[in-house]
Amino acid sequence: MTGLGNDWETVIGLEIHAQLATRSKIFSGASTAYGAPPNAQASLVDLGFPGVLPVLNGEAVRMAVCFGLAIGARIARHSVFARKNYFYPDLPKGYQISQYELPIVAQGALDIVLDDGSTSRCTRGWAGSRAWISTAPARRSSRSSRSRTCALRRKPSPT
Amino acid sequence: MIHRNSLTQLAAGLRAKKFSSVELVRAYLERIAASQPALNAFVSVTGEQALQAAAAADRDIAAGGGGALAGVPIAHKDLFCTAGVRTTCGSRMLDNFVSPYDATVVAKLKAAGAVTLGKLNMDEFAMGSSNETSYFGPVRNPWNTDFVPGGSSGGSAAAVAARLVPAATATDTGGSIRQPAALCGITGIKPTYGRVSRYGMVAFASSLDQGGVLATSAQDAALMLREMAGFDPNDSTSVDAPVPDYVAALDAPLAGVKIGLIKEFVDEGLDRENERRIREALGVLERLGASLREVSLPNLPLSVPVYYVVAPAECSSNLARYDGVRFGHRCKEPRDLQDLYRRSRGEGFGAEVKRRIMTGTYVLSAGYYDAYYLKAQRVRQLIAADFKRAFGEVDVLVGPTSPTAAFRIGAKTADPITMYLNDIYTIGANLAGLPAMSVPCGFVGGLPVGLQIVGPHFAEARILNVAHRYQLETDWHRKSPERFA
Amino acid sequence: MSLTRAQIESIAHLARLELEPAEIPVYQESLSRIIDLVGQLDRADTGGVAPMAHPLPGLSQRLRTDEVTEQDRHETYQASAPQVAAGLYLVPKVIE
Numbered sequence: 205m206t207g208l209g210n211d212w213e214t215v216i217g218l219e220i221h222a223q224l225a226t227r228s229k230i231f232s233g234a235s236t237a238y239g240a241p242p243n244a245q246a247s248l249v250d251l252g253f254p255g256v257l258p259v260l261n262g263e264a265v266r267m268a269v270c271f272g273l274a275i276g277a278r279i280a281r282h283s284v285f286a287r288k289n290y291f292y293p294d295l296p297k298g299y300q301i302s303q304y305e306l307p308i309v310a311q312g313a314l315d316i317v318l319d320d321g322s323t324s325r326c327t328r329g330w331a332g333s334r335a336w337i338s339t340a341p342a343r344r345s346s347r348s349s350r351s352r353t354c355a356l357r358r359k360p361s362p363t
Numbered sequence: 364m365i366h367r368n369s370l371t372q373l374a375a376g377l378r379a380k381k382f383s384s385v386e387l388v389r390a391y392l393e394r395i396a397a398s399q400p401a402l403n404a405f406v407s408v409t410g411e412q413a414l415q416a417a418a419a420a421d422r423d424i425a426a427g428g429g430g431a432l433a434g435v436p437i438a439h440k441d442l443f444c445t446a447g448v449r450t451t452c453g454s455r456m457l458d459n460f461v462s463p464y465d466a467t468v469v470a471k472l473k474a475a476g477a478v479t480l481g482k483l484n485m486d487e488f489a490m491g492s493s494n495e496t497s498y499f500g501p502v503r504n505p506w507n508t509d510f511v512p513g514g515s516s517g518g519s520a521a522a523v524a525a526r527l528v529p530a531a532t533a534t535d536t537g538g539s540i541r542q543p544a545a546l547c548g549i550t551g552i553k554p555t556y557g558r559v560s561r562y563g564m565v566a567f568a569s570s571l572d573q574g575g576v577l578a579t580s581a582q583d584a585a586l587m588l589r590e591m592a593g594f595d596p597n598d599s600t601s602v603d604a605p606v607p608d609y610v611a612a613l614d615a616p617l618a619g620v621k622i623g624l625i626k627e628f629v630d631e632g633l634d635r636e637n638e639r640r641i642r643e644a645l646g647v648l649e650r651l652g653a654s655l656r657e658v659s660l661p662n663l664p665l666s667v668p669v670y671y672v673v674a675p676a677e678c679s680s681n682l683a684r685y686d687g688v689r690f691g692h693r694c695k696e697p698r699d700l701q702d703l704y705r706r707s708r709g710e711g712f713g714a715e716v717k718r719r720i721m722t723g724t725y726v727l728s729a730g731y732y733d734a735y736y737l738k739a740q741r742v743r744q745l746i747a748a749d750f751k752r753a754f755g756e757v758d759v760l761v762g763p764t765s766p767t768a769a770f771r772i773g774a775k776t777a778d779p780i781t782m783y784l785n786d787i788y789t790i791g792a793n794l795a796g797l798p799a800m801s802v803p804c805g806f807v808g809g810l811p812v813g814l815q816i817v818g819p820h821f822a823e824a825r826i827l828n829v830a831h832r833y834q835l836e837t838d839w840h841r842k843s844p845e846r847f848a
Numbered sequence: 849m850s851l852t853r854a855q856i857e858s859i860a861h862l863a864r865l866e867l868e869p870a871e872i873p874v875y876q877e878s879l880s881r882i883i884d885l886v887g888q889l890d891r892a893d894t895g896g897v898a899p900m901a902h903p904l905p906g907l908s909q910r911l912r913t914d915e916v917t918e919q920d921r922h923e924t925y926q927a928s929a930p931q932v933a934a935g936l937y938l939v940p941k942v943i944e
Contacts, residue, residue, distance in 0.1 A: 226914050228917070235916045241935055243925075243935050244920040245918075253684075254457065255443075256563075257562050259599050260599070260912060261912050261914050262911030262913060262914065263914030265911060287680055291686060291704055293688055296689060297683065460928055556903045570902055571903075596910075668886045671886055679863060686864070697940050700939055700940050705866035708866070721865065722879060725855075725883070728862065735886060738889050739889060740901060741897040741898070742894060745894065780882070780885055796904050797903075
């Protein structure tokens with residue numbers, strides 16, 4: 205866009221969450237099936253009852269690695285989960301178990317074909333897999349302050 | 364006088380049908396009721412359920428079955444979730460909380476046939492060294508009720524010392540099994556990190572907490588621990604390794620065992636009379652064939668500062684779930700969501716818990732995380748390395764459990780730091796995840812003191828063996844307070 | 849090192865703990881003393897030392913098989929709840 209003598213380039217970042225198609229949840233054996241009544245699929249672990257502990261779903265890890273390989277990402281040999289602490293009614297433990305400094309999947313790129321037929325390369329910043337390997341509450345969360353944006357830049361068109 | 368029997372004797376006596384579980388349970392329930400005004404060891408007494416379970420145990424035994432602890436009465440620290448029974452963690456926050464599930468430790472002991480008599484008082488959310496922070500009032504030391512029993516497992520220790528139960532479960536994050544054991548003249552063991560499942564053991568500091576036993580002897584502790592320990596798929600930090608038969612391993616002679624006295628533990632903080640009892644105990648071990656030397660763990664004096672970063676940090680996160688939404692205390696008529704959180708938590712938690720949550724919040728906050736939390740974790744690594752090096756030279760490490768014997772109720776509540784320093788000798792084993800015990804080794808001013816025995820990872824059998832051989836030579840562990848004899 | 853009143857209030861807010869005004873100086877004092885105590889950590893030379901998050905070396909995260917092992921027990925679990933309706937936990941309206 206132009207104006208006031210400056211040419212501005214619009215850059216739109218997309219924070220993309222994808223849900224892994226596991227049968228059970230990432231940290232508990234509760235079902236992930238869609239459409240159940242409220243809290244019918246919330247186990248004691250999901251509800252953060254006193255004394256409960258999370259156990260990581262191996263299939264979630266496998267799927268994350270598959271995705272990472274598909275987008276040519278770097279798969280970390282050593283990966284760490286951290287707690288992001290905040291208070292919200294749909295966050296039972298008062299923290300989210302997420303990946304922060306050492307995610308399972310990092311970098312990688314996805315090519316997207318645009319309407320005009322040109323291709324844009326969408327590159328991921330670090331911590332890209334956090335959206336999957338996390339206990340983000342069911343409702344869509346956009347409160348993350350981490351920038352995991354995917355910026356679409358049009359390749360310069362030949363003139 | 365049935366309460367004069369050890370856990371081991373009771374288990375054998377039940378199996379031999381010398382007495383029934385129902386008789387035992389009735390006898391102990393009477394003792395508990397009589398002791399409550401003086402000791403306040405119990406938060407909940409589950410008399411009805413206990414009698415039913417006892418009757419069932421008697422039937423099992425009659426049919427030739429029943430587990431290793433069939434019909435034996437025990438009690439659980441109120442930090443362990445017990446299905447259908449109040450689990451308060453010594454806090455107003457969970458005053459009305461009835462757990463929908465059993466902790467793994469509770470389930471395992473039930474499966475072994477033990478009969479639960481009730482839930483034991485404790486410092487609130489396991490934070491304390493004197494059992495003075497409980498919402499349900501302080502627990503008193505059976506040796507002298509003007510004195511503290513130690514904490515946080517004060518109720519468990521007082522109950523065992525007063526022979527209200529032959530053994531009790533307890534937990535240890537910075538010394539909460541060993542220090543009350545020392546102050547109450549009984550035997551306590553904190554196992555290796557990961558040896559006993561933490562599922563259902565309400566979390567205080569996840570990388571330090573361990574469940575263990577308070578009993579009147581190493582032999583009894585070995586029996587309880589053998590039934591409690593083991594891999595649990597519900598606990599990711601639970602170690603998948605077989606549990607040795609700790610009872611079978613008790614009797615090995617001590618000839619050739621190398622014992623290291625931790626040099627840094629014999630410091631100005633240690634009461635001189637206490638030190639004398641420790642040295643006398645070490646003399647006994649030498650007579651039994653062990654060789655004694657001094658070892659230095661130079662970073663160990665930093666245990667307390669490391670702990671008071673790591674434990675509050677972890678607790679501030681673990682206690683965030685207490686928000687008045689799904690269980691526990693909720694304030695009346697919350698104005699809005701923030702008011703719900705602030706007042707439910709402000710009312711539900713006592714001062715010490717709030718202090719530690721705030722300390723933890725501070726050290727984890729942006730700008731301080733590296734300087735405090737990461738720094739503490741690095742020093743923790745140094746302390747663990749000191750222990751590892753020491754175990755290259757010796758088989759077990761020994762020292763005092765606590766700098767002094769029990770102190771008067773109210774004597775140390777004015778200054779948290781003074782209270783924190785009670786844990787100066789015990790914290791190191793939690794930081795390094797090592798198994799550690801306290802055994803009674805004498806008296807100072809009429810009050811018991813304890814000898815601490817620390818082993819390398821998964822050396823529970825070794826430290827129980829050293830403790831047991833010591834107890835075959837001495838009778839400190841057989842002494843009980845006059846008032847509850 | 850002394851923590852200010854404002855710092856205590858900020859920490860209490862992060863931790864969602866309501867403090868009485870009279871309590872604030874008490875926590876100021878004790879937290880300041882605790883921070884002084886932990887200041888002793890500066891004495892340790894930790895150059896090149898890795899932070900220890902877990903006391904047992906060499907273990908890695910165990911993985912669970914992806915299978916549904918839980919059933920709907922919301923009535924049991926909600927028996928402890930302060931306020932529920934139609935299976936939902938009730939909280940004051942969240943106004944954003």
